[in-house]
Amino acid sequence: MKTFARTMLAIVGGYVGTSAIIAALAGIAVAAGGMERSEAATLTSMLGFVIYLAVIIWSFADPALLRVALGLGAVSGLSYAVVLLLARAPV
DSSP: OHHHHHHHIIIIIHHHHHHHHHHHHHHHHHHTTOOOHHHHHHHHHHHHHHHHHHHHHHHHHOSOHHHHHHHHHHHHHHHHHHHHHHHHSOO
8 A cells, every 4th residue: 555655646746746846947937037938848848857757766765655745745835836926926
C-alpha cells in the first residue's frame, strides 16, 4: 500500500506541484524579467520536465512519505499564491 501511495503522490502530486511552479516562474519571468509571454511559456515548459523528474525522484528517494507530501503541498501552495499575487498586479 505504501508503494501505491508513493506512486500516486509522485504522479499526481508531482504534476500539480510542477504545474504550480511553472505557472509561477512564467509569471515572474514576464513581470520581473521582462520576457515575452511566449518565451516565458516555452522556457518554463522545458523546465517543467526537469522539475517533474526531480519531484518523482525525490518522492521515491525520501524514506518519509509524509515529508514528501508536506513538501509538495507547501511548494504548490506557495507557487499558487505567487500566481494569484501576480494576477492581481497591474501590468
